[in-house]
Amino acid sequence: MSHPARPYVGRFAPSPTGDLHFGSLVAALASYLDARAHGGLWRVRVENIDPPREVPGSAERILSDLRRFGLKPDGEVLFQASRTAAYEQVTRQLLAEGKAYWCGCTRADIPASGIYPGTCREGLPPGREPRAVRLNTSGATIAFDDAIQGPVEARFDGEIGDFVIRRADQLPAYQLAVVVDDHFQQVTHVVRGADLLDSTARQVLLQRVLGLERPEYAHLPIALDPNGEKLSKRMGSDPISTLDPVDAMTAALRHLGHPPPAFATGSALMAWAVEHWALSRVPATHAGQAGAAAPRSRL
Ligand SMILES: [Zn+2]
Numbered sequence: 001m002s003h004p005a006r007p008y009v010g011r012f013a014p015s016p017t018g019d020l021h022f023g024s025l026v027a028a029l030a031s032y033l034d035a036r037a038h039g040g041l042w043r044v045r046v047e048n049i050d051p052p053r054e055v056p057g058s059a060e061r062i063l064s065d066l067r068r069f070g071l072k073p074d075g076e077v078l079f080q081a082s083r084t085a086a087y088e089q090v091t092r093q094l095l096a097e098g099k100a101y102w103c104g105c106t107r108a109d110i111p112a113s114g115i116y117p118g119t120c121r122e123g124l125p126p127g128r129e130p131r132a133v134r135l136n137t138s139g140a141t142i143a144f145d146d147a148i149q150g151p152v153e154a155r156f157d158g159e160i161g162d163f164v165i166r167r168a169d170q171l172p173a174y175q176l177a178v179v180v181d182d183h184f185q186q187v188t189h190v191v192r193g194a195d196l197l198d199s200t201a202r203q204v205l206l207q208r209v210l211g212l213e214r215p216e217y218a219h220l221p222i223a224l225d226p227n228g229e230k231l232s233k234r235m236g237s238d239p240i241s242t243l244d245p246v247d248a249m250t251a252a253l254r255h256l257g258h259p260p261p262a263f264a265t266g267s268a269l270m271a272w273a274v275e276h277w278a279l280s281r282v283p284a285t286h287a288g289q290a291g292a293a294a295p296r297s298r299l
Pocket of ligand 1: 102103104105118119120121
């Protein structure tokens with residue numbers, strides 16, 4: 001699905017659960033470059049909907065890291081904590097339409113596979129109190145073309161199951177908040193790490209159930225293995241706030257299949273990257289990268 005009438009809007013959406021590391025820099029940089037190369041907008045959204053996991057001061061440090069790397073968002077940064085009424089409204093709508101239901105199961109009721117078997121889909125079993133809200137995914141399948149990873153398809157029955165959209169602690173689930181806010185911010189292109197590909201299936205289904213347009217997706221090679229990447233140990237493990245911006249940017253561009261020429265430093269490095277950026281040059285995976293040797297066509 002393409003949206004010729006919709007102007008390009010990309011985004012970077014960090015959770016304030018710690019400092020940015022190399023993998024996050026790769027995602028921030030790639031989403032920024034793809035937006036700039038398309039003459040589009042680049043939004044930043046702080047996904048602070050999980051107070052128990054939030055690290056104090058982390059959001060401020062993330063935003064200051066982005067500034068230090070020359071990654072300037074268009075418009076105001078959106079904080080998801082300001083959006084709880086919107087998540088609540090969508091959850092109530094899905095419940096009212098019978099597309100979601102209350103689940104009374106505890107962690108102990110979920111099978112070892114982690115796939116919820118739909119126990120409460122037809123109503124709470126006797127004696128159970130409502131805890132979480134789940135999306136009814138019965139019979140659903142999704143398929144889309146990822147700009148880097150290729151065709152992706154998923155079947156919910158037996159593979160993913162009915163997933164939570166409001167948690168048992170009554171906080172909105174990550175998947176729901178992302179979908180509601182990608183729509184709210186008119187995001188047309190999502191460029192992020194392949195570690196989120198599993199989430200994308202859930203988000204694409206939610207978009208369909210809610211009648212929202214699906215953004216284009218591009219999932220970047222995971223930056224995990226310092227050896228496979230030929231990254232220095234420090235580059236692979238230290239917060240980016242402690243790294244030299246030119247060194248870290250150069251390593252990130254190499255990871256993304258865009259090795260910059262030696263003359264490109266400082267602001268010239270970013271200018272070079274915007275001018276030469278092409279998603280088609282980004283590898284799906286890196287040789288020697290553990291656990292991601294081949295593109296996955298199924299989730
Ligand atoms: Zn249940």
